[in-house]
Amino acid sequence: MASVDGYSWTPNEGLKAGIPCIGTVEPQTNIDNGSSHAYDVIVVGAGYCGLTASRDSSVAGLKVLLLEGRDRIGGRSWSSDIGGYPFEMGGTWIHWGQAHVWREIMRYQLQDEIKVSYDFSKGRNQYVQASSHGTQAFSHEEEEALTDSGLRKFFNKDGQYGKWVMPFPHSAAFTPEALTYDNMSAADRLLEIKDSLTPSERLSVETVILTWSGGTLDTVSFLEALHWWALGDYSYEGCVNRLAKYKFKRGQSAFAKLFFQEGLATSNLSYAFRSPVANVKDMENGVTVTTDNGQQYRARKMISTVPLNVLNTISFDPPLLRGKKAAVNTGHVNQIIKVHAEVRDKDLRSYTGISYPHNRLFTGFGDGTTEAGNTHIVSFGGQHNHFHPEEDIHQTTNALQGLVPMNIERLVFHNWSKDEFDKGGWYCLSH
């Protein structure tokens, strides 16, 4: 069933809004709007956070209502259902170093349903740096060595590659030293080490930080970048393993469905999709949640999983705490762009590369082979040279060709910046 989310484009069919997705829910609600049932808990948002909260609450015997603005589950992680090959429209990669995710993967016995994005055995087996000074090709071993070397210099402000200043990556209780890094942007840190990076290291480091953050070097906090590095076990290989290597054979939406179905199996889970929340009133005797179309729901408690950049579209009574409100007003800086290209060039399966700082899509790589035997290239842009891929397809294909020449048969993407339920990518802190 097609979601209204996402776009696809082919030379023959042109641009089409809406993409088939197994996470689309039909019918869009299982409740009778005439009734005025009081729930134990209303969960707002059907991404992994909301799916987990609604599943665990309904398994625990609570009467749960799940409200979601979209027509599908999964939030910022969802996969297409195009020709049997899942293009990942948002969050993609998983790893046993992601503890919460891995626990769920083992729980649903999906540990053997994982494949590796890369296949460094075919054709143009290179890391290509296209910059304003020309193009240079490296082996993937050289890619890893120069990127790791550059990132170590970047993160080695404490003389221990970040391990001293951020010894517990999962703790929110940052050391005082780490907190001072929040006043510093990635660009500030690059300035400090400008004489120690080789030109190739600098290109790699800058594009890695832009890909992690979806921001610009001027906006993203050095603390935030260091946090990713620490969560990636303080090495480039550790980061790649956790961030961009392993993915579900059958796509994120197949995973998300398991959470939803387990909740439904309890008979305690009610849901209403296409039901964006407009306001939340929390009184002594419970919470009243009103959707955009005026429908009201009541519960003892509410769990909000609404992303930071759209939390200000909901009015809360009593209002959010001052600190929370300040965070909402600041927002986060991630405006990541992710464009998939299905291309006829089999020799690009082993390609990785960057095109920076001039190109609108600054990094990309061979991410799979489609059922038709074509190569799947995934590419990223962000706030740096930001654009809207659906507005000018010629510009979008040019940005792909700017990475490496390719014969495009299909484009697939989701414009997260214009998405009314996200207004950006994953959370990324500004300095």
Added chain:
Amino acid sequence: MASVDGYSWTPNEGLKAGIPCIGTVEPQTNIDNGSSHAYDVIVVGAGYCGLTASRDSSVAGLKVLLLEGRDRIGGRSWSSDIGGYPFEMGGTWIHWGQAHVWREIMRYQLQDEIKVSYDFSKGRNQYVQASSHGTQAFSHEEEEALTDSGLRKFFNKDGQYGKWVMPFPHSAAFTPEALTYDNMSAADRLLEIKDSLTPSERLSVETVILTWSGGTLDTVSFLEALHWWALGDYSYEGCVNRLAKYKFKRGQSAFAKLFFQEGLATSNLSYAFRSPVANVKDMENGVTVTTDNGQQYRARKMISTVPLNVLNTISFDPPLLRGKKAAVNTGHVNQIIKVHAEVRDKDLRSYTGISYPHNRLFTGFGDGTTEAGNTHIVSFGGQHNHFHPEEDIHQTTNALQGLVPMNIERLVFHNWSKDEFDKGGWYCLSH
């Protein structure tokens, strides 16, 4: 409250059986044995596995009976409650790379209740190798470098340090190449690389494998050792991080109590401690579980978390499947010995070392500072030169002195080999 498990010894008080532990449960049951209640599920074993199963089942609304042979929760992970300092009698170290454990740590918000075992800043800041050829001291940087170098040679049978032959550490679907390694012992592999290891590397590699396995080099499967290495992210640093670096400030038993208390809070959890199971009869209309003292309990389902080496003490009707029975009869080879010493020598806080192959405790290190300001040394032995620490305290203190001279104020240990509910340490596969 004291558990009957474990031993302590001081020069003044001599040897005492039983150790105070906050995981001891009093009263030992919350059920009326006169009643013949039928449960939804009986969980056998109150280690983490059984605690999790009984908690999750009772939270899901099932009526649960937890049966445990001991007088305490925690199974093979439990901590003493001696003078405010927790000695870890069994499983100790935790890390965010242990996905299931970390998920629970975050769930109970204990991510800031963790400390590092090591303090490499004090006094005798050395790695000491005592062997039949004399004693040699290294810095801890040298320790890591030579151990990593040795282990890389040991595990590099596939030319990719194990990453090629075991790419998914959490999968039970081993590659055919990895499965051939199950016919090989650690000693077999050491023979293959005997000319490439330096004497110091060999000592480190052998004692690391003995500490991971609790077996002997002749018994432990090379596949099993490789599995640990893969789970440790294919590096010595990765293994140390996951296996022997981070522990709970307040001990494992404080963690285990949270699982048990959450289950109890549902009012769905019944329990009976000091209730070893003698036989299990699984009929069409449910399961009947009979304890050693003849008490019978009925349920729709049973979950057994009984360790492999004692599973043959329970009779099952119908009998266990043939493959399972074969595994039970083979058993596992881990006969780890763990002895804690509280010593007056403050300068040993930064000590690590081995004494091998002659010494009964082949490895040890400074693991903390007690409330009294003494150094806590933890030491390990196993099937290699096996002994029972409580049988001859003089022999035990000699084995500690054989690591490094120390002034012992207290010993604390649990004899896992004689433990009727484990008959060994953690699961370790023979070849």
